[in-house]
Amino acid sequence: MFGGGHKVKVSDELYERIVKYAKLAGYSSVEEFVLHALEKQLAQLEEAQSDEEIKEKLKGLGYLG
Amino acid sequence: MSVPRGEGSPHRSRRIPIALLALAALVALAGTAEAQTSARGAARFDRVIVLGIDGVDYRLLRQWIDDGRLPNFRRLAGLGDFKPLQTSMPPQSPVAWSNFITGLDSGGHGIFDFIHRDPRTLLPFSSMSEVKPPAQTTKFLGIKLPNHIRLPGSDHLLPLAGGTTENLRQGKPFWKTLGEHGVPTVIQRAPVNFPPLETERGRALSGMGTPDVQGTLGTYAYYTDAPPPGYESFSGGKIFPVDVYDGKVEARLFGPPNDFIDYDRIQRRTGVRVAYQDRKASVPFTVYVDAENPVAKVVIDGKEILLEQGVFSPWVEVNFHLLPTPGFIRWAWHDLVGVTGMVRFYLKETHPDFGLYVTPVQISPMHPALPISSPDEYAPDLAEAIGPFYTQGLPEDTKALDRDVFTNDDFMKQAGLVVDDENRMAQYELERFRSGFLFLYFSVIDQIGHAMWRTMRGQETHPAHRSGIDDPYADVYVGIYEELDGMVGRALEHVDDRTCLIVMSDHGFSSWRRAFDLNRWLLDNGYLALKPGTAPSSVSYLQGVDWNNTRLYAIGINGLYVNQLGRERYGIVPPGPQKADLLREVASKLEAEVDPTNGERPILKVFLNSEIYSGPLAAQGPDAQVGYNRGYRASDESAVGEVTDAVLSDNRRRWSGDHCQDYREVPGVILANLPIRTREPALTDMAPSILTLFGVPVPEVMKGTPIF
Numbered sequence: 001m002f003g004g005g006h007k008v009k010v011s012d013e014l015y016e017r018i019v020k021y022a023k024l025a026g027y028s029s030v031e032e033f034v035l036h037a038l039e040k041q042l043a044q045l046e047e048a049q050s051d052e053e054i055k056e057k058l059k060g061l062g063y064l065g
Numbered sequence: 066m067s068v069p070r071g072e073g074s075p076h077r078s079r080r081i082p083i084a085l086l087a088l089a090a091l092v093a094l095a096g097t098a099e100a101q102t103s104a105r106g107a108a109r110f111d112r113v114i115v116l117g118i119d120g121v122d123y124r125l126l127r128q129w130i131d132d133g134r135l136p137n138f139r140r141l142a143g144l145g146d147f148k149p150l151q152t153s154m155p156p157q158s159p160v161a162w163s164n165f166i167t168g169l170d171s172g173g174h175g176i177f178d179f180i181h182r183d184p185r186t187l188l189p190f191s192s193m194s195e196v197k198p199p200a201q202t203t204k205f206l207g208i209k210l211p212n213h214i215r216l217p218g219s220d221h222l223l224p225l226a227g228g229t230t231e232n233l234r235q236g237k238p239f240w241k242t243l244g245e246h247g248v249p250t251v252i253q254r255a256p257v258n259f260p261p262l263e264t265e266r267g268r269a270l271s272g273m274g275t276p277d278v279q280g281t282l283g284t285y286a287y288y289t290d291a292p293p294p295g296y297e298s299f300s301g302g303k304i305f306p307v308d309v310y311d312g313k314v315e316a317r318l319f320g321p322p323n324d325f326i327d328y329d330r331i332q333r334r335t336g337v338r339v340a341y342q343d344r345k346a347s348v349p350f351t352v353y354v355d356a357e358n359p360v361a362k363v364v365i366d367g368k369e370i371l372l373e374q375g376v377f378s379p380w381v382e383v384n385f386h387l388l389p390t391p392g393f394i395r396w397a398w399h400d401l402v403g404v405t406g407m408v409r410f411y412l413k414e415t416h417p418d419f420g421l422y423v424t425p426v427q428i429s430p431m432h433p434a435l436p437i438s439s440p441d442e443y444a445p446d447l448a449e450a451i452g453p454f455y456t457q458g459l460p461e462d463t464k465a466l467d468r469d470v471f472t473n474d475d476f477m478k479q480a481g482l483v484v485d486d487e488n489r490m491a492q493y494e495l496e497r498f499r500s501g502f503l504f505l506y507f508s509v510i511d512q513i514g515h516a517m518w519r520t521m522r523g524q525e526t527h528p529a530h531r532s533g534i535d536d537p538y539a540d541v542y543v544g545i546y547e548e549l550d551g552m553v554g555r556a557l558e559h560v561d562d563r564t565c566l567i568v569m570s571d572h573g574f575s576s577w578r579r580a581f582d583l584n585r586w587l588l589d590n591g592y593l594a595l596k597p598g599t600a601p602s603s604v605s606y607l608q609g610v611d612w613n614n615t616r617l618y619a620i621g622i623n624g625l626y627v628n629q630l631g632r633e634r635y636g637i638v639p640p641g642p643q644k645a646d647l648l649r650e651v652a653s654k655l656e657a658e659v660d661p662t663n664g665e666r667p668i669l670k671v672f673l674n675s676e677i678y679s680g681p682l683a684a685q686g687p688d689a690q691v692g693y694n695r696g697y698r699a700s701d702e703s704a705v706g707e708v709t710d711a712v713l714s715d716n717r718r719r720w721s722g723d724h725c726q727d728y729r730e731v732p733g734v735i736l737a738n739l740p741i742r743t744r745e746p747a748l749t750d751m752a753p754s755i756l757t758l759f760g761v762p763v764p765e766v767m768k769g770t771p772i773f
Binding site (some may be wrong): 038053054055056057058059060061062064065 | 080179180188189190191243277278280281282283284300301322341406425459461463464509512515516606701705718720723725
């Protein structure tokens with residue numbers, strides 16, 4: 001789908017939606033929009049705490065056995 | 066997480082002074098902007114004292130006053146008034162105290178339950194506060210840069226910014242408004258106030274919601290050579306199997322996660338992911354067990370502590386070093402790259418088995434690693450004046466009792482330490498209180514109510530009651546009411562005609578005999594689906610749920626959520642009429658449920674979000690809150706998104722009393738040395754009432770009305 005030696009296949013329908021919203025959101029290219037969306041999603045996931053940590057933090061609550 | 070953050074900027078961790086300096090500058094600027102004192106009318110009193118006693122139940126207090134067991138409560142009621150105090154829905158302490166603090170309901174302060182969920186990840190998290198490690202990267206002039214310096218030739222990192230500590234409660238505490246009008250305030254251990262907000266002319270120490278050094282709500286350690294079956298899955302504590310060899314035990318005390326190590330680098334190098342438990346900093350210690358007598362000696366961090374079986378040690382400070390540093394410069398580096406914690410040891414047994422309990426590692430009030438007081442020097446000053454104290458919110462170790470690490474006797478001894486802390490803090494502040502507002506918080510009635518309800522007279526048929534073992538403790542619950550009666554008496558000694566004394570609680574109490582697994586009920590009734598081949602018992606934290614076919618799910622102690630399109634990550638139910646019809650349908654079915662063992666209705670009413678909340682944050686809460694009958698509560702499993710085999714089951718936990726029920730069934734109390742004008746005072750009325758006593762105008766945003 002875009003350069004750098006890596007390609008991702010998307011359906012025609014998804015591609016049309018990407019083109020539409022890239023324009024609506026004011027991106028200069030489809031590629032810029034896709035890269036931004038992926039970066040944003042990855043950043044969220046990278047920041048997310050591990051399940052293990054979340055569980056341990058809640059376990060001290062006396063209300064839960 | 067999508068939940069909006071607490072008022073003001075997040076508090077920075079104290080590890081990195083550069084970051085602190087920047088924050089201090091921000092706080093100073095904010096303080097300047099709010100320093101002006103606004104207009105204030107005539108005050109009815111020079112001093113207002115509130116004793117906030119968690120979990121005092123109206124029915125029990127009335128009964129024990131009438132029985133003549135609580136002379137000081139009776140005296141206070143005689144000086145003014147004594148009424149039930151309407152609690153929040155749900156009647157959970159973080160929600161209820163937030164109503165008190167802000168004069169708003171959950172739609173305004175954003176606390177809906179002990180446990181919230183992130184609709185993006187569908188994972189639960191603690192609703193009160195959040196401690197986050199430093200971010201991995203930072204942006205400078207739009208360029209993404211690493212947020213650390215790598216120490217050459219090692220896996221160690223030196224972060225360039227501290228972590229953050231955030232109070233997740235929204236809304237302005239009424240004592241901040243008091244401060245802006247020139248009223249001095251002292252706020253002792255108010256719940257949902259971590260980190261404490263800086264207030265003009267105010268001092269505050271954080272309470273419920275304050276984590277231990279590990280960042281958890283409290284994790285004890287137990288070292289034993291006879292670990293109980295299933296110890297690996299104990300919650301709220303870690304059991305460490307040890308060997309007693311030649312009268313000696315070698316072990317480690319675990320502290321905070323060490324953010325100064327590059328775990329990704331270790332994984333790349335070794336191919337092995339470092340487990341969360343192994344990311345914690347630790348300090349080695351040795352226990353020398355006497356061959357004949359029930360005594361031992363602990364050597365830790367250069368200190369020697371003598372232990373006698375069945376007696377808690379004094380507090381011991383322990384330093385966790387996050388970077389390897391030569392001993393001779395360690396003292397200078399410690400503030401930068403170390404964390405000071407504080408523990409008590411409890412030698413439970415020496416022969417034939419060895420058992421050593423260690424409290425959750427507290428943030429030391431003498432050297433706080435996180436902001437537990439405002440101003441910063443208040444916690445160390447208080448510790449210097451009255452001695453060290455628990456800093457963790459709700460420090461009574463009900464988790465150790467639940468798993469028989471503590472016996473009833475061990476637990477009551479440990480709860481006694483908390484009573485002692487609360488009494489010393491209260492006495493100290495009462496004696497130096499000259500003018501303004503003083504709030505003193507007491508947790509023990511609530512926590513002993515939860516843990517020891519099964520032992521009370523009349524509870525012999527409780528599923529958790531153990532005949533013979535529990536009977537000798539039949540009077541401990543009324544005993545703790547009597548203890549607090551003494552505190553009311555000491556507060557009354559400070560009352561004159563210019564002093565108002567209010568004693569109040571956030572909610573009442575009831576038995577908890579039967580557990581209702583709401584997720585199991587949703588599964589059985591076709592509202593929740595599991596992925597093909599998933600056994601209900603394997604569902605954990607909602608993982609295993611088939612979201613494409615799930616319309617409703619439960620998380621939190623009272624919360625019921627619609628799997629809403631556009632809000633939940635895999636939402637399918639459109640907002641609007643379809644969602645409203647679904648909620649009405651499920652509410653009607655739940656309210657019609659009957660417990661086949663006794664013919665009672667486990668659920669009295671399902672409260673829809675729109676019926677009970679108003680304000681900009683209402684939409685972030687559960688779509689409905691389930692109002693359980695007295696004697697019933699959501700099962701532990703359902704509260705964290707698990708599914709068990711049966712909708713209803715006996716509650717056999719030591720945690721045998723509860724209040725997370727229909728709010729109409731468990732009102733709190735209010736007593737004051739002046740008459741209460743309104744027929745049904747509520748928690749949201751308290752903030753406007755106290756502001757009015759000082760002649761301070763009530764902000765329009767507050768829901769309640771003055772009651773005096």
